[in-house]
Amino acid sequence: MSYQNYIEYCNEIKKLNGIAALLSWDMEVKMPKQSDRSFRADQSALIQGLIHERQTSSSFENSIQDALDQSGLSADQLKCLEISKKDMIQSKKLSKEFIEKESKLTSNAYSVWEEAKLKSNFGIFQNDLEKIVELQREKAEYYGYEGHPYNALLDLYEEGSTVSQLDKMFHDVKSKLGTLIQDVLAVQSQKTNFLTQKFDIASQIALNKEILNILAVPTDFCRIDESSHPFCTSFHPSDIRMTTRYSENDIMSSIWSTIHESGHGRYEMGLQVINSGLPSSSATSLGIHESQSRFWENNIARSQEFIDLIFPLLKKYFPSQFQSVQSETIFREVNFIEPTFIRTESDELTYHYHIMIRYEIEKLLVSGDLNVSEVRDYWNDSYKKYLGLEVPNDAKGVLQDVHWSFGGIGYFPTYSLGSFYAAQWYEEINRTKSVSEMIRDSRFEEINQWHAKHIHQFGRLKTSDEICQSATNRSLDFSCFERYIRGKFNI
Amino acid sequence: MSYQNYIEYCNEIKKLNGIAALLSWDMEVKMPKQSDRSFRADQSALIQGLIHERQTSSSFENSIQDALDQSGLSADQLKCLEISKKDMIQSKKLSKEFIEKESKLTSNAYSVWEEAKLKSNFGIFQNDLEKIVELQREKAEYYGYEGHPYNALLDLYEEGSTVSQLDKMFHDVKSKLGTLIQDVLAVQSQKTNFLTQKFDIASQIALNKEILNILAVPTDFCRIDESSHPFCTSFHPSDIRMTTRYSENDIMSSIWSTIHESGHGRYEMGLQVINSGLPSSSATSLGIHESQSRFWENNIARSQEFIDLIFPLLKKYFPSQFQSVQSETIFREVNFIEPTFIRTESDELTYHYHIMIRYEIEKLLVSGDLNVSEVRDYWNDSYKKYLGLEVPNDAKGVLQDVHWSFGGIGYFPTYSLGSFYAAQWYEEINRTKSVSEMIRDSRFEEINQWHAKHIHQFGRLKTSDEICQSATNRSLDFSCFERYIRGKFNI
Numbered sequence: 006m007s008y009q010n011y012i013e014y015c016n017e018i019k020k021l022n023g024i025a026a027l028l029s030w031d032m033e034v035k036m037p038k039q040s041d042r043s044f045r046a047d048q049s050a051l052i053q054g055l056i057h058e059r060q061t062s063s064s065f066e067n068s069i070q071d072a073l074d075q076s077g078l079s080a081d082q083l084k085c086l087e088i089s090k091k092d093m094i095q096s097k098k099l100s101k102e103f104i105e106k107e108s109k110l111t112s113n114a115y116s117v118w119e120e121a122k123l124k125s126n127f128g129i130f131q132n133d134l135e136k137i138v139e140l141q142r143e144k145a146e147y148y149g150y151e152g153h154p155y156n157a158l159l160d161l162y163e164e165g166s167t168v169s170q171l172d173k174m175f176h177d178v179k180s181k182l183g184t185l186i187q188d189v190l191a192v193q194s195q196k197t198n199f200l201t202q203k204f205d206i207a208s209q210i211a212l213n214k215e216i217l218n219i220l221a222v223p224t225d226f227c228r229i230d231e232s233s234h235p236f237c238t239s240f241h242p243s244d245i246r247m248t249t250r251y252s253e254n255d256i257m258s259s260i261w262s263t264i265h266e267s268g269h270g271r272y273e274m275g276l277q278v279i280n281s282g283l284p285s286s287s288a289t290s291l292g293i294h295e296s297q298s299r300f301w302e303n304n305i306a307r308s309q310e311f312i313d314l315i316f317p318l319l320k321k322y323f324p325s326q327f328q329s330v331q332s333e334t335i336f337r338e339v340n341f342i343e344p345t346f347i348r349t350e351s352d353e354l355t356y357h358y359h360i361m362i363r364y365e366i367e368k369l370l371v372s373g374d375l376n377v378s379e380v381r382d383y384w385n386d387s388y389k390k391y392l393g394l395e396v397p398n399d400a401k402g403v404l405q406d407v408h409w410s411f412g413g414i415g416y417f418p419t420y421s422l423g424s425f426y427a428a429q430w431y432e433e434i435n436r437t438k439s440v441s442e443m444i445r446d447s448r449f450e451e452i453n454q455w456h457a458k459h460i461h462q463f464g465r466l467k468t469s470d471e472i473c474q475s476a477t478n479r480s481l482d483f484s485c486f487e488r489y490i491r492g493k494f495n496i
Numbered sequence: 497m498s499y500q501n502y503i504e505y506c507n508e509i510k511k512l513n514g515i516a517a518l519l520s521w522d523m524e525v526k527m528p529k530q531s532d533r534s535f536r537a538d539q540s541a542l543i544q545g546l547i548h549e550r551q552t553s554s555s556f557e558n559s560i561q562d563a564l565d566q567s568g569l570s571a572d573q574l575k576c577l578e579i580s581k582k583d584m585i586q587s588k589k590l591s592k593e594f595i596e597k598e599s600k601l602t603s604n605a606y607s608v609w610e611e612a613k614l615k616s617n618f619g620i621f622q623n624d625l626e627k628i629v630e631l632q633r634e635k636a637e638y639y640g641y642e643g644h645p646y647n648a649l650l651d652l653y654e655e656g657s658t659v660s661q662l663d664k665m666f667h668d669v670k671s672k673l674g675t676l677i678q679d680v681l682a683v684q685s686q687k688t689n690f691l692t693q694k695f696d697i698a699s700q701i702a703l704n705k706e707i708l709n710i711l712a713v714p715t716d717f718c719r720i721d722e723s724s725h726p727f728c729t730s731f732h733p734s735d736i737r738m739t740t741r742y743s744e745n746d747i748m749s750s751i752w753s754t755i756h757e758s759g760h761g762r763y764e765m766g767l768q769v770i771n772s773g774l775p776s777s778s779a780t781s782l783g784i785h786e787s788q789s790r791f792w793e794n795n796i797a798r799s800q801e802f803i804d805l806i807f808p809l810l811k812k813y814f815p816s817q818f819q820s821v822q823s824e825t826i827f828r829e830v831n832f833i834e835p836t837f838i839r840t841e842s843d844e845l846t847y848h849y850h851i852m853i854r855y856e857i858e859k860l861l862v863s864g865d866l867n868v869s870e871v872r873d874y875w876n877d878s879y880k881k882y883l884g885l886e887v888p889n890d891a892k893g894v895l896q897d898v899h900w901s902f903g904g905i906g907y908f909p910t911y912s913l914g915s916f917y918a919a920q921w922y923e924e925i926n927r928t929k930s931v932s933e934m935i936r937d938s939r940f941e942e943i944n945q946w947h948a949k950h951i952h953q954f955g956r957l958k959t960s961d962e963i964c965q966s967a968t969n970r971s972l973d974f975s976c977f978e979r980y981i982r983g984k985f986n987i
Contacts, residue, residue: 020539024515027522035526039716040735044772048511055546225530244531281535 007071008082012280014065015089018056019282025052026238030246033115034230046112053108060096069093081285084466088284098147107140111412118410119233125400127381134409135377138370141414145371155371158415162291163422164468168368171418175361177483178421185487186354188496189342196341199330204256208322213249213263215318220301221449222267226274234407235262235349237298239273241281256323257339258350260315264306265349268298271453275461284465291416293460293469295423296430303353303424304431304489305452309336310444340493344392346401354490355392356424362387363406363417371414426473428486430456433477498562499573503771505556506580510773512547516540517729521737524606525721537603544599551587560584572776575957579775589638598631602903609901610724616891618872625900626868629861632905636862646862649906653782654913655959659859662909666852668974669912676978677845679987680833687832690821695747699813704740704754706809711792712940713758717765725898726753726840728789730764732772747814748830749841751806755797756840759789762944766952775956782907784951784960786914787921794844794915795922795980796943800827801935831984835883837892845981846883847915853878854897854908862905917964919977921947924968 032045059065072078073086114133121129145157153168160166217224232248239245247266252258272294277286288294305311309332316332342352348359366383369375375383384403385396396402408416434440434455443452459476473481490496523536550556563569564577605624612620636648644659651657708715723739730736738757743749763785768777779785796802800823807823836842839850857874860866866874875894876887887893899907925931925946934943950967964972981987 016538017542020535020542023535024519024539024543027518028515031518031522035719037717037719037735041732041769044511044514044732044735047507048515051508051511052515226528228526228528241532241535244528244535278532 007068007075008078008086011065011068011072011086011089012283014059014068015282016280017282018059018065021052021056021059023240025049025056026240028052029112030238032112033232033234033236034246034248042116043113046109049112050105050108054101054105057096057099057101057104060093061101066093081466085284088465092284095148098149099144103140103144103147107144107412110136110140111410114410114412115407118404118407122233122400122404125398125404127399127403130404130410131377134380137409137412138377138414141412142371142373153368153372155368155415158367158371159418160415162413162416162419164290165470166292166418166422171364174421174483175357175364178357178361181483181487182354182357185490185496186342189354189490189494192494192496193342194337196343197334197338199326200256200335200338201254202256202326203253204323204326206251206253209251209256209259212318212322213259216260216263216315217267219314219318219447219449220264220267220305221447221453222270223274227267227270229263229266235266236407237266237269237273239270242274242276242278245270245273255350256319256326261302261306262349265298265302268301269294271301271456272297272461275453275457276464277462286464289463289465289467289472290469291419292422292426293472295419296426297423297456297460299420299423300427300430300456304427304440305444305449307336307339307353308441308444308493309333310441312336312339314444314447344394346388346394346396347405349405353424357421358391360417360421362391367414367417422469422481425481425483425486426469428489429473429477429482430459431489432485498559498566499569499577502556502559502563502577502580503774505550505559506773507771508773509547509550512543512550514731516543516547517731519543520603521729523603524723524725524727525737525739533607534604537600540603541596541599545592545596548587548590548592548595551584552592557584572957576775579956583775586639589640590635594631594635594638598635598903601627601631602901605901605903606898609895609898613724613891613895616889616895618890618894621895621901622868625871628900628903629868629905632903633862633864644859644863646859646906649858649862650909651906653904653907653910655781656961657783657909657913662855665912665974666848666855669848669852672974672978673845673848676981676987677833680845680981680985683985683987684833685828687834688825688829690817691747691826691829692745693747693817694744695814695817697742697744700742700747700750703809703813704750707751707754707806708758710805710809710938710940711755711758711796712938712944713761714765718758718761720754720757726757727898728757728760728764730761733765733767733769736761736764746841747810747817752793752797753840756789756793759792760785762792762947763788763952766944766948767955768953777955780954780956780958780963781960782910783913783917784963786910787917788914788947788951790911790914791918791921791947795918795931796935796940798827798830798844799932799935799984800824801932803827803830805935805938835885837879837885837887838896840896844915848912849882851908851912853882858905858908913960913972916972916974916977917960919980920964920968920973921950922980923976 028045028049032042036042036045069086069090073083073090078086110133114130114137117133118130121127141158142154145154148157148160150157156167159168159171213229214224217227217229226243227245227247230246230248231250233250235247235249237245237247247263247270249259249262249266272288276288280286312335313332316335319335320327340352342354344355344358345351348356351359362384365387366375366380369383370377370380381399381403388394388396388402431440434452440452443449460472463472467475470480473479519536519540523533527533527536560577560581564574564581569577601624605628608624609621612618632649633645636645639648639651641648647658650659650662704720705715708718708720717734718736718738721737721739722741724741726740728736728738738754738761740750740753740757763779767779771777803826804823807826810826811818831843833843833845835846835849839847842850853875856878857866857871860874861868861871872890872894879885879887879893922931925943931943934940951963954963958966961971964970
């Protein structure tokens, strides 16, 4: 009975979280561009306040304690209670006023960022970003931390993740990535430009839908819409909302985004439906979430076998553009290693420089060693230093990503973690079955089943590391990524 | 200060109402068809419960009373307070449990109705409808009434509206409508079928967008989507969501729906933006709301001058279908008086038989003199009796309208009221300016300004009758409708 009470409190919080997600999805995807968005910011703040009220209410706290005192609970039930208790302790560190203030600020900042990006003018966004950074630094103080204040924020996206751990990871990455890139460049042939011809958007939309079908994504339970920055949000395992973005001059941009977000969608579809408010029905961390999206985007879709599968579709929708092209050429082209400006469109190797730059900037912003007014210059200097690029404008530079507008400082490192986890899943699946063969034979549901079995079903009952240990018999191991890359590029 | 407190309570309720509207819009318009909708029903019930809690809270009640005791308030401020006080007395008559139950029931019933309509099987919907009717009868008892229990429900949509009043109106309508129809039929030429050829949907979508532009609807603040049953909902005067529906075999169906809903949209756009939670910023009644939608649909769009305006567009999108057609023929065709099955696609005269039939059925359902199991037969018998039609199936009969699924018993009569009000606005505007000329010259913003000035700006500060009195110097007068029809058909 007590445990049932606890479930009901969790489910009520889940309902409110779903409503908050809808308010935000609608604003980013469907709201008329000229609407005064402040009313939506007010609605979001109201709901965030209600969520916080419930997350910290003494009746919810009592329901957790009563349930913990109950006899005969299963290990999973106890685990849920412990996670909820820990969540509550965290939630109580922030006041309702802080939550509402943050929600209102970030809802409004979204459209400011959108405008700034459209006009390619960091100055438009700077004031909002200053407030956001200030609020995140305040938040770190409320949560408390050992060592670096950034730790408090990193922990929100990847539990247990710290600056000292990530410093070490990015140090390894920096040295080993350099070698990998050198080795690939030594064997890489010239780049052509057939993927950046003109591709009409209506055909891209139709093509993306067909690709989801090829991948056996259950599209009856999804929507795929367009937004400034692709994302995936889930209201229920049977109602997944993914977005992509279409560029008339880059056929692959929308395809990678669609496939990436469908990986997130699959994770959400694989979560338990019953008692959907319990920790057992929520994704365990963003690192693991990104391991899903990046697995499908990179390990699956950037393979020769997958390109072979979609090759007839590319020719069907864009016959003149792909007239004299071979599938092998496309494979080489979509895996061409080359420093570029946009993170989401970059190759699998230089990608991690993009993350490292953001990680360094965030670390400095949170410690107070970098001002928001200096961020653009720092960004541009870093792109020069690590990627050898002169950033031409803010839209292709510091304004390209949505994350800071919603306060997501601490989010970026999970992308690199996700790639490295994905490579580890890839190696593990390959121990018993050939991933290449499964792709060739369109056995995508079989591939998804591995993830469902080893990752999705557990929700938060296992941490990232526990999932990694139980699925692959060891913790995250960067060498899997190295082997995956060396295998793919034959180096 | 007290009045400011009161405003803040109202604004919080408004935010929650906007969230409820989004939950419902999203479910009807964007949710994947296969999603398990019960999670959305749960979310809606939660929000409806929160709204009811606030509408009936003692702190809100105190804020109203304190403000009423405050000196120096304007007449409009006092009026708002009185309306809110009355609303609160009404809200208190229903329990939170009742509200949540009704919300959950009607959210779920929507998809049941959709399925029933798709399969044209009233049996699928019957069980839900029984529960809905039972709940509405219960509601009438909670609210209380004088005379007929239906009065309690009619009052929700058109304040002060009663069975004795509507019986009288429909009695007049029945006799006078018969004469009008006879007189039109005597001069009406043969019907052709060029409006029911095949019209591809993509072109219809583009055409409808252009028509909204012609009408000077501020489309930057709107969306137009597709739904089973067209509707309009507003989240803010700068964020209006309209829907229409496209039929491949009927070019005019989507056009009428789009223009109809844009009339609703204009009313919502014309409401005051500041303190949007106050009664001064809400539409006064559904009758007046329908007077807006039906004014634009019928008095404006079904005119020869408007058909002349869109004629080039029709030819542009459907050159072969409109190859040998004259604008005058289209005008005659879209005003062809003929009994048909579907209310929303019927002509301006027989339309009111559709309403009368629904009114009679609802009256009998609420008094308990008709069972839900008998509704289909009663419906079909009435269509035979009043319109001389054999209803071929439930989709074209008793299942055609969405209203009962959301519990909207008492809603239908406002459509007839709306038409008659619209005719009265039409006559009034024509006293000083020629509506025909304004249409011919595309002076639609000027036409809208009349409505903004005499209707929109007041919100609920004036009742339907007060608006009618101040705009036209008299109460609702059916003879305006008669004159409008006689003028239009030259009879």
